[in-house]
Amino acid sequence: AQSVTQLGSHVSVSEGALVLLRCNYSSSVPPYLFWYVQYPNQGLQLLLKYTSAATLVKGINGFEAEFKKSETSFHLTKPSAHMSDAAEYFCAVSGETSYDKVIFGPGTSLSVIP
């Protein structure tokens, strides 16, 4: 069985500050891990995914995430927050193949303060 937890349903950062969104997963098989973003009143967008290659994954819009097996974590970071980063972020895990039977976390709403 797989599950995802995201610490903090809401995170606020100042513009220009580091963004850190936390994700921990539970999986009985080697996981595929994803971060998705949902901008206000829009659909989802895939930010990045981990598929057992490099542990540090670079995504779009300056985001990256690091897979740490020992900590069962896949935290999302961005060095400098921009106002346009305000959105809902979802971490997700999948078991067998890419995008197959994805389990989503509850989401973290990111606010960026000018």
Place this chain on the structure above:
Amino acid sequence: DSGVTQTPKHLITATGQRVTLRCSPRSGDLSVYWYQQSLDQGLQFLIQYYNGEERAKGNILERFSAQQFPDLHSELNLSSLELGDSALYFCASSGSYRGQETQYFGPGTRLLVL
């Protein structure tokens, strides 16, 4: 614009009714995925089709069914609708681009059951 289209954008119907949601994937993408986003359940994977065949099933109710047609568009049929089926329904498609499999989402269909 992700290249994935969904119709209709909004749908209001009554309990007990049946509706059909339509999705057209990005040109060349063979896989189509359906997801449900509701306040109660969060984001859930429903079902995946690949080139006309069902590939994976998630938390899809028996009252729901889907299919993918030879032109690769997909339809999600929801029947005997209940108030709890009110949600945002997303479709996504995936394909290989420069050796990487990438997923793109449509804007969603917002269903309100009264």
